[in-house]
Amino acid sequence: MNQYSKTFPWLKSILVTGAIATTATLSWLAPIGSNRSVFAALEDSPKTVVDEVWQLVNQEYVDPSFNQVDWQATRQQLLNRNYTSSEQAYKAIRDALEPIGDPYTRFLEPEQFKALTDQTAGELSGVGIRMGVDEKTQKLVIIEPIENSPAFKAELKSGDKIIAIDGKSTQGMSAEEASALIRGEVGSSVTLKISRQGQNHFDVTLTRAQIELPSVHYTLKQEGQMRVGYISIDEFSSHAPEQMQRAIRNLNSQDVNGYVLDLRGNPGGLLYASIEIARMWLDEGEIVHTIDRKGGEQKFSANQSALTQLPLVVLVDGYSASASEILAGALKDNKRARVVGSTTFGKAVVQSVHSLSDGSGLAVTISRYYPPSGIDINHKGISPDVKIDLTSAQQRRLVTQPMLRATIEDPQYKQALTVLENTVLAERGLNQPTEPISVR
Template sequence: MLQSSRRFSPFQIALVSGAIATTATLSVYAPVSSRSIRTSLQDNSPKILVDEVWQLVNTEYVDGTFNKINWQTVRQDLLSRNYTSKEQAYTAVKQALEKLNDPYTRFLDPKQFEALTDQTSGELSGVGIRLELNEKTNKLTVVEAIANSPALAAGIKAGDEILAINGKPTRGLDVQQASSLIRGKAGTLITLRIGRSGKTTDLRLTRATIEVPTVRYTLKQEGKRRVGYISLREFSSHAAEQMQRAIQDLNRQQVDAYVLDLRGNPGGLLQASIEIARMWMENGAIVKTVDRAGASDQSIANRTSLTNRPLAVLVDGNSASASEILAGALQDNNRAVIVGSQTFGKALVQSVHSLSDGSGLAVTIAHYYTPKGTDISHKGITPNIKLDLTEAQAQTLSSNPALVATPNDPQYARAIAALSTNSFASSSPNQSFK
C-alpha cells in the first residue's frame, strides 16, 4: 500500500477509521466501470455512477455474503430505475449501501469526497490560518498562523480579528463559512481586513498550498527528567515526516523519555501509522489485515527505530483506527505503557475510490488485528493504566488548552508518574506495567 497524496488521480485509499475519519493507504486505480458498461448506459449517465458503486462493492466488500442479501438483485433494481438527476442516483446508492448494515461503507458526494481527500492529504490551499469565533467579542479571530504560510509571512498573528474577506464583512459568518471564503486555488489573490488593537489593515495575500501541521511537540522538564511531549492529531500523508522531525529534534535535545498523545485522534492513513510505529519499534509485528478471501498481510518493524527511550502513550475514547493500530502495536510489543481511557474500537479497513462525477465511495475491504491477534472491534484497546477523566476535568482541559500536558492534566500526570518509576523500551520485552 502506498501513502495517500492528492498528486494521485484518480485514486483509491484504503481506510481504517473510527469516528468516520480515515486511516488510509493509496494505490492508483481507475473507476471500476468498464468501457462496455459506459457504452450501454450512456443514455442515462447517472446509471454509470450507480453501476460504478455496485461494481466496487461487488469486487471488494469484506463480507462475501453482502450481509446475506442478494447483491445481484440489488444491481438489477438499481439499473431498472430512471434517474432524472445525479441527486436521485445518490439517494438510490445510499439506500442500497444501507442494506449492508455497515456504517463505514458509504457514499460521499463531491463536497464530502473533496473534504475527505483534503483531510488525508494533510494539505490545504489558502493563506494558512486557524480561526475561532471569539465568545466574548463574537468576532472571527486568528488562533494560529501556520508555519511557512502566506499569513505568517504577512505578519498575521494569533489574536488578530478577520473583519472582512475580499471586502465582505465577516460579521455573522461562522468559522466554516469564513474558511470556505478564504480557501481557494493556489496562486490566486485574496484581501483580508485585519483588526488589531483597535486599528484595521487590509492585507493582500497570495494563496498557496500549505502543509497542515498534525504533529506538535515540546520539551518538558518533569522533575529531573527531560520529557519529549508529542501530540499527533491525525495520520495525514505528512504525519510520518512530521513525526520523524519531532523525534529527531527531541533526540538532539537529549530527552530521557517520551509521551505520545493520541487523545482525540480519529485516524488517518494506514501507511502513516505503520511508518510511525517503525520510528518507535526496532522489531516486532505492527498490524495484520485479513480480506474476505482470508488472505492476510502483516506489517512488521524493520529496524529503523529512531529512539528506544521509555515511552508512554495517551489515549481516550476518541482515539480510533490508526491510533489504535499504533497503540496496539506499541502495547503488544511491550514498547510503551498505554495510559487513559478505553479507545474507540474499530478494526475494519476501508478503501476509498474516486467516482466518475467527482464523488467517492468508501468500501470496507478487510479486518485488522493487533500483533497478538486481538480483535478490538467494538471493544477498543484497554490501557495498561486505565484512567478516565471526570466530566469536570474534561471540560477544564477543553476550555483551557494550555493545561493539556501539564500537572493539571490527570492522564498526562499519570503517564509522567509511570515514566518516573519504570524503564520500558524495545530493549526490555518482558517489562510489565502496574
C-alpha cells in the same frame, strides 16, 4: 482554505480512521456484463455513478455475503430506475448500502470527498490560518497561523480579528463561511481587513499557496528533574511520518529522558503512516496484520529502523481510533511502551476510498485488522496498561481550557509522567540518578 490538489498524490494509499478508513484509488468502471451500447447509454447519466458504486462494493466488500443481502438483485433494482438528478442517484445509493449494515461503507458527495482527500493529503491550498468565532464578541478570530504559510510570513497573529474578506464584512459569518471565501486557486490572492488590539484596522493581501498542514506537534517539557519529549498527533496524514521523524530527532538532540506520545482524540488516518511511525519506535516485532474477504493475510512488521530506545508512554482515550489503535496496539503488545488513559474507540476494519466519475467518492470496507496479540478489538477497543478515566467535569475543563492539556492539571498526562518516571528509574537499575526525577 480547503481546496485540494488535483494531482491526488495520496491515491492508492490505505487509510484507517474512526470515521472511515480508506484505500484511495482513481477508478472509472464500465458496467459488468455490458456492451458498448449500454456503456454509452450510461455515460454522462446519474445512473453511471450508481453502477460504479454497485460494482466497487461487489468487487471489494469484506463480507462476500453482503450481510445476507442479494447484491445481484440490488443491481437490477438500481439500474431499472431512471434518475433525473444526481440527488436522486445519491439517495438511491445510500438506500442500497444501508441493508449491508456497515456504517463505514458509505457514499461521499463531491464536497465530502474533497474534504476527505484534503484531510488525508495533509495539504490545503489557501493562506494558512486556523479560524474560529470568539464566543464573547462573536467576531471571526485567527486561532493561529500555520507555520511557513502566507499568513505566517505576513505576521498575522493569534487573536487577530478578521473584519472583512475582499471587502465583504464578516459580521455574523461562521468560520466555515469565511473559509469558503478565503480558499481559492494557488497563486490567486485574497485581502483580509484585520483588527489588532492597540492598532488601527489594516489590510493584508495574501497570495494563496499549497500548504502542508502540521499533524504532529512536539515540545520539550521540563517536569521536575525529568526532560520529557512530548509529542501529539492530530491524525495520520501523508505528511505525519516525516513530521514525526523530525520531532523525534529534534527531541533526541535535546537529551530527553523519555517520551510521552499523545494519541488522545486522534481519529486515525493512513494505515501506512501508522506503520511507518510505529517503525520509528520499534526495532522488531509485528505491527499489524490484515485479513481480506478471501482470507488473504498481510503482515506488517518493524524493520530495525527505530529512532530511539528511550522509555515511552502512550496516552489514549475513547476517541483514539483505527490508525491510533494500530500504533498503540503495536507499541503495547511488543512491550515497547506503557499505555495510559481510557479504553480506545474500537474500530478494526479498513476501507478503500474510490473517486467516482462525477467527483463523488465511495468508501468500502475491504479488510479487518488485528494487533500483534491477535485479539479482535472491533467494538471493544484497546485496554490501557494504566486505566484512568476523566470525569465529565475534567473533560469539560480540558475542552474549555485547552492550555491545560498535557500539564499537571491534566490527570491522564500527570499519570503518564508518573509511569514514565518509574520506567526511567527502572531502566537505570543500579545507576540511580544522584538527584531524584520528580514530577509531583
